Amino acid sequence: MDADKAYQEAIRHGQYSEQVRGLRCKYDHVRTQFEDFITSYYLRPHLEDIVKRKIGSSQEGLRFYDLGCGTGDGYELLTRISKEARLSQFDTRLIQEDMVDHYKGIDLSVELLKEAENLFGNFEHVDFCKGDFSNGLPLDEGEAPYDLYFTSYGTLSHCTNEELEKLFTDMGKHGENGSLILADFLGRYSYEWQNLWTHNPEEISYIDYVINYLYSEEDRDNVELSSFPLRLMTPAEVFKILESAARKAGVELKVLRFFDRSLFVGRHIETGTYNGNPQPxxxxxxxxxxxxxxxxxxxxxxxxxxxxxxxxxxxxxxxxxxxxxxxxxxxxxxxxxxxxxxxxxxxxxxxxxxxxxxxxxxxxxxxxxxxxxxxxxxxxxxxxxxxxxxxxxxxxxxxxxxxxxxxxxxxxxxx
Ligand SMILES: C[S@@+](CC[C@H](N)C(=O)[O-])C[C@H]1O[C@@H](n2cnc3c(N)ncnc32)[C@H](O)[C@@H]1O
Structure with a gap:
């Protein structure tokens, strides 16, 4: 599968890892200070509501399902979200590790899962397994509902409309009243891929995505990399899919908010792969x-x-x-x-x-x-x-x- 091959190439390059931090790698400062922060910022008040509801209820622990978990990035993000805190407070985390009842991460890539296991596998409440969400939500018999069905960094752009509809339908059926879905897509009109913008909003739009941003400008032109299709989305397209998934699941899938992330700092702003005006x-x-x-x-x-x-x-x-x-x-x-x-x-x-x-x-x-x-x-x-x-x-x-x-x-x- 092309996407799997592309992620394998990225992890072998050495910079697509949780442990590598610096200026040009998966965990650069834009990822931590902009992207992870912005996702956490908008998610926090809704998670806080769930935490408040849980306190005093019979099932106090939180349950997270991370789809396309990669190297377990979602676990790190969720357990690092800070609450509104005073300067003098030492520990500002909204979700302490002992508040997590279960975190389940699935991914297609065995290599990424191996790294996830190395990083977080020793936590008792953490579970990584190989799973494919293109045929709906992978579930075991009698698996309990989750408080949050989480995706990150464009993961849902791997799906076609039909796959998305099935996935949202399954989440709608499996979740409880009040459970959340964090649905992360690639934006259709990012400046990074201005050449791909199309006039007809009805037309389904794809990008032939390549993870070449880990390489320096000189190396980028000399390396052969795999590419894979990702869906470029607008909120209107997501609404339409949610509407029919909600009907099939017999629930309401209520959009609490949409937000755009990385308007000029996306990964491809400097590659020029999909825009003739690259800049660093x-x-x-x-x-x-x-x-x-x-x-x-x-x-x-x-x-x-x-x-x-x-x-x-x-x-x-x-x-x-x-x-x-x-x-x-x-x-x-x-x-x-x-x-x-x-x-x-x-x-x-x-x-x-x-x-x-x-x-x-x-x-x-x-x-x-x-x-x-x-x-x-x-x-x-x-x-x-x-x-x-x-x-x-x-x-x-x-x-x-x-x-x-x-x-x-x-x-x-x-x-
Ligand atoms: C954009 S990456 C995001 C990785 C990680 N969650 C992060 O925040 O960096 C998308 C992930 O989804 C996985 N993936 C793609 N299609 C999948 C599928 N059908 N089922 C399960 N995982 C899939 C890929 O292997 C990859 O790890």
Whole structure:
């Protein structure tokens, strides 16, 4: 199977592993500080509701089913979600390990499962097994319902419409009233694959996906890699599938929210494989979070080239690109004034874009407050704050319309 071969190639490359962290690998800072954070942020209030419901009930432990679990990434993400916490608190995790009754992860790839087993297999409540979700939800006889049916990083884009309908129908039947589904797809209108955008929303859209982003620019052209088809989705398409799955399951599959994730920092922003305007934005944003490393700010700016005939997509992406660039420019201006020891740092330019206004304020405050602190203030403090500010812009200017690398739906089963 092509997808399995492609993931095998990625894991053999060495950078597609939980344990490798750095600037160009599966677990770069964008994955941890942007992507995992954003998924956790939107999921948290709904999981918190479940945790509250469980406390005091006869079955207190949480049950998670991770479909396409890879190396067990879902277990790590879910058990790291933080609750709203005070500065003085030490342990901020919403879900402590002893609150997990059962985590089951399935995947087609034996190699990925082997690594998952190495990493998390020693926990008693964790179970990894080979399983295929293309024929519905793999279940054992009498298997108890789960609180969360979880997928991550575009996993559901592996499915056709028919496979999705069957999978959602099975989850609808198997889940309890209030169980959640986290449905993670690739967004149809990500700037990374602007060449693949199509005018007819009725047309089913696929990408011939290749995991070449782990390689440097020079190596990328010289290596032969397998590719596999992934579905590019809009919320309207997901709604339609959910509607018929809900009818078949005899339940309501209620969409609590859709969100777009990684609008300019998706994996393929720098490969140019599906867009003639590649730029090193993901690497640069990752570098913002790297301790002791100063980032070259001009390469952090987004050059958005609109595509004719896609007005709403151009408008939304252009607003984000302009706000992002204005924030980078303002931060550079602040740093210049900081260096000239001026009493007062310049106030930000006027804007009626509220999320931008707030990030301007935070950056100015960060530079003001950093005067006299220890260490490499730019590399370790200002740049990280800029990274968070850009993340906040992305989160507040997205609408869950399929404009990011990821389009994620949080769905509740209502019985
Ligand atoms: C995009 S990766 C996500 C991996 C991981 N969950 C993460 O967050 O990085 C998709 C995963 O789904 C698995 N997969 C694809 N099709 C599958 C199927 N029909 N049944 C089970 N797993 C599948 C792949 O092997 C791969 O590990």
């Amino acid at each position: 934005i993901r690497l640069m944003v990752s570098s913002l979070f790297e301790r002791g490393l100063r980032t070259y700010f001009p390469d952090l700016k987004v050059s958005y080239k609109p595509r004719d005939g896609f007005d709403w997509q151009n408008q939304a992406l252009q607003t984000l690109a302009e706000s992002w660039n204005a924030l980078v420019d303002y931060t550079m201006t602040l740093m210049e004034h900081y260096d000239s020891d001026e009493e007062l740092l310049p106030y930000p330019p006027q804007t009626n874009i509220k999320p931008l206004e707030r990030t301007y304020r935070v950056m100015r405050q960060s530079l003001e407050g950093s005067k006299g602190l220890y260490g490499d203030i730019r590399a370790d403090l200002i740049e990280a704050q800029l990274g968070y500010a850009i993340r906040s812009l992305e989160m507040n200017l997205q609408h869950g319309h399929g404009l990011g690398h990821g389009l994620i739906g949080i769905i509740q089963i209502v019985k």
